[in-house]
Amino acid sequence: MVAVSESLKARMRAGTPANGFWVELFSPAAAEVMSAAGYDCAMIDLEHGAADLADAVAVMRAMQGSGCTPLVRIPENDAAWVKRMLDAGAEGVMIPAVNTAEQAAAAVAACHYPPRGIRGMAAPIVRAAGYGRDWRGYVEEIARRVLVICQVETQQALDNVAEIAAVDGLDMIFLGPFDLSASLGYMGEPDHPDVRQAIAAVEAAAKAEGCLLGGIPTPERTPRDLYEAGYDLVLGEIDLALLRDGAASGVAALREAAGRR
Numbered sequence: 001m002v003a004v005s006e007s008l009k010a011r012m013r014a015g016t017p018a019n020g021f022w023v024e025l026f027s028p029a030a031a032e033v034m035s036a037a038g039y040d041c042a043m044i045d046l047e048h049g050a051a052d053l054a055d056a057v058a059v060m061r062a063m064q065g066s067g068c069t070p071l072v073r074i075p076e077n078d079a080a081w082v083k084r085m086l087d088a089g090a091e092g093v094m095i096p097a098v099n100t101a102e103q104a105a106a107a108v109a110a111c112h113y114p115p116r117g118i119r120g121m122a123a124p125i126v127r128a129a130g131y132g133r134d135w136r137g138y139v140e141e142i143a144r145r146v147l148v149i150c151q152v153e154t155q156q157a158l159d160n161v162a163e164i165a166a167v168d169g170l171d172m173i174f175l176g177p178f179d180l181s182a183s184l185g186y187m188g189e190p191d192h193p194d195v196r197q198a199i200a201a202v203e204a205a206a207k208a209e210g211c212l213l214g215g216i217p218t219p220e221r222t223p224r225d226l227y228e229a230g231y232d233l234v235l236g237e238i239d240l241a242l243l244r245d246g247a248a249s250g251v252a253a254l255r256e257a258a259g260r261r
Contacts, residue, residue, distance in 0.1 A: 007145040008041055008069040009171060012212050012232040024240040026051040028062035034239055035068035043235055044072045047096050053084055060089045077103055082110035083119055087126035092147030099156040101163035108169035111148045147171050152202050153179035161202050165209035173206040174214035175199055191220040
């Protein structure tokens with residue numbers, strides 16, 4: 001069924017900051033629990049997550065009706081991946097390691113049907129269009145709702161960030177602070193002064209072109225810090241990390257209670 005509620009993109013464009021979590025476990029039950037908690041969106045991670053298209057669809061089915069918008073990070077800047085994830089029901093796509101304006105323009109084109117873009121036309125049968133129940137309505141609606149996100153996370157992208165941010169149809173620049181710090185020679189130091197300076201340059205370029213801005217917390221930058229810096233989307237939690245840290249805390253408490261170390 002074609003979505004009729006206000007889109008995540010429209011809410012952010014209207015000035016309402018959004019939040020979300022990363023899907024790495026690919027457990028439909030975990031995704032159902034987390035999406036029901038009230039997050040604005042979930043970023044289903046097919047770049048680093050150990051999953052495939054069917055796993056992503058299972059997660060999206062578990063989220064259905066929660067009000068939590070499904071977004072997908074694809075493995076690479078590939079039009080076929082973009083097409084398959086949008087057909088499956090994603091309302092936005094994150095493309096990793098976008099380094100040039102040309103690459104950003106290709107990502108935008110992959111997210112839109114002709115004549116604006118090159119997305120293959122299968123709306124009469126795909127899940128995103130209710131398997132064709134109102135495919136014309138879907139085509140009209142997704143043109144407004146789709147969120148095109150490009151990640152800036154390398155020195156090359158930093159060098160070209162003004163041109164990337166100026167690409168017509170690019171909705172959001174999403175900072176990858178850990179990859180960017182590695183590219184700049186500061187592996188694992190996303191809060192190093194040189195990295196922070198680079199991040200500030202990306203933030204300024206995005207805002208100068210009217211791009212939405214997304215990111216993740218770092219050890220020295222909390223979600224509040226990011227929102228105060230003008231971020232429109234903060235992905236603050238990871239399902240896997242919540243389970244890992246919760247389990248570690250639980251085990252530690254039980255061992256302490258039993259007098260074990």
